[in-house]
Amino acid sequence: MLSDLNYGKVDKKMKKILTKNLMWKILSTLLAILLWLVVLNVEDPWTTSEVRDITVQLRSDESITNQNKAYEVLRGETISVRVEGKRSVIDSLTQSDITAIADMKMLSITNSVPIEVSSNKPIEIVRWEPQNLLVNVEDIRTIQASVQYQMVGEPNQPYVIGDVDLEPNIVQVTGPESQINRVKSIVVPVEIDPDNTRDIILDASPNILDEQGNEVSNVSLNTNNIKVNIRIDKERNIPIRLETVGELSEGFMLTDMSYSPTNIRLAGRESEVDAVNVINIDPIDITGMEESQNITIDIADYIPSNMRLVSDVSQIQVNLEIEEVIEREIVIPINNIDVKSLLTNYQFKFLTQEDIVLTLRGRASVVNNISDVDYMGTIELRGLEEGEHTVPVEVGLPRNVEIVGGDPEVSVQLEYIGSEDEDIDTQEEPEDEE
Structure with missing residues (x-):
């Protein structure tokens, strides 16, 4: 009973202590909290910042590709995000702390997809630009194209590049229709060692090129490996033989x-x-x-x-x-015949008094242009003794012109007139030296 009385006295005393100057106590507490907030805000204030070049992650793109279509992002591959938060958080914020997602299932009839932005940090996301992903959607096409090769260099002479076989020589090219329409050639570059003289077998990767020779992107081949077989041949000049019958x-x-x-x-x-x-x-x-x-x-x-x-x-x-072929006569006067090899101690005279008449046979264009005054006859007296002789008359004629009946002949007489040294006349031609 006594303890209960004591407890009651203590309780009343505590209430009196707690309730005494209650308003001042509440005001002091509020002031303390406010002061704490002021101090905290001074040391770690609330701030705003912008994070740029955040890559937008694409989700559910199979909703497009499963329809045999392809898409190309025209705008919104990256975005800029404005955020607010404590400076201590904002200052340490990186691109990886912000997630931007575009769900391709949300593709609208205007080919735009809303971008959703979130963060794993205690920040507020104020806004982001752009807010939508803009894409171009088109059909996927597959075409067949022949594979060509482009040689870089060549073997040293006399070796040359022979047959070139490509396996496969036809490939399938798949991609968006607009890109497929740009494809003009599939080219395999092949580099040749100038000193190589043997056949070449190698594997090469083809390039997909447009009309200007630039590579076409966003397309694929059914194979990226082309086997190239190159034969190395030898060159040689060969004469031609051609005859008539x-x-x-x-x-x-x-x-x-x-x-x-x-x-x-x-x-x-x-x-x-x-x-x-x-x-x-x-x-x-x-x-x-x-x-x-x-x-x-x-x-x-x-x-x-x-x-x-x-x-x-x-x-x-x-x-x-x-x-x-025509025949034509020409006349060589007897005094136009040149005498060769007449010795000085011999006298000479023609027994034949008539001019020499020749019948020439040959090509018309040549025979018709031959004039009597163009030609002289020649007789050779070397080795002939005193007396009468019949000697042939040599006549120099153009090629393919002949004398019908053979070379003409004339009769001459040689007479010995003394025993002087047998010098050769100035008309005599010297003998060939052996």
Whole structure:
């Protein structure tokens, strides 16, 4: 009973202590809290900042790709975010602390997707720009394209690049329609060592190029590995042999045959090319021809099947000069005959008094231009003794002109007139020195 009375006295005393000057106590507490907030705000104030170049993560893009379509982000790949928070938090904030997500399932009819922004830090996100991801959506196309090669360098002569095989030589190109429309070629670059003389086998990665030779992006191939087989051949100049067969019509002659080229450049396996020494062309049949002819022959018909023509010229141009053969007489006066090798102790005279009449036979263009005054005859007296002699008259004529019946002859007489030294007349030609 006594303890209860004591407890009651203590309780009343405590209440009196707590309630005495209560308003001042409450005011003091509020002032203390306010002071704490002021101190805290001075040391770690509330601030605003902007975080730039935050990459927007794309989600659920299969909602587009599963429809055999492709998309390209036109705007909104990165965003800038304005945030607020305590300086201690804001100052340590990095791009990785802010997450930006665009869910492609939210694609609108205007091809925009809202961007959602969040953070794992105690900050407030005020705004971000842009707020929407803008994309271009188009159909995916697949085309087939042939693979080409581009050689960088070449072997040293006489070696050349032969056949080139690509496996595969046709590939499939897949991508957005706008990019597929830019594709002009699939090119495999191949670098050649100039000192290489053997066949080359290598693997190469193809490049997808547009009309200007620039690479096309956002497209893919069904293979990125092309096997390249390059044959190394040897080049060699080979002469051409061409002849005629048959006979021209009576009274005509083949005055000249020329053809061009006279040799061609072939390429093939070294052992096979080295075994070829001449290209034989089928002879040209001139039977019954009466006028000049220009004939064209395709070289390809005579190239061995295991070789190829390297020369730029693919045809042989043949020129046959055919002229009519005519006969015509010319006269060489007897006093126009030159005497050679007459010794000084001999006298000489012609027994033949008539002028020499020659019948010339040959191509009309030449024979018709021969004049009597253009030619002199020559007789040779070397080794002849005193007395009468019949000697041939030599007449120098153009090529393809002949004397009908052979060289003419004249009769001469030599008479010995003394025993002086047998010097040779000034008209005598010196003997050839051995």
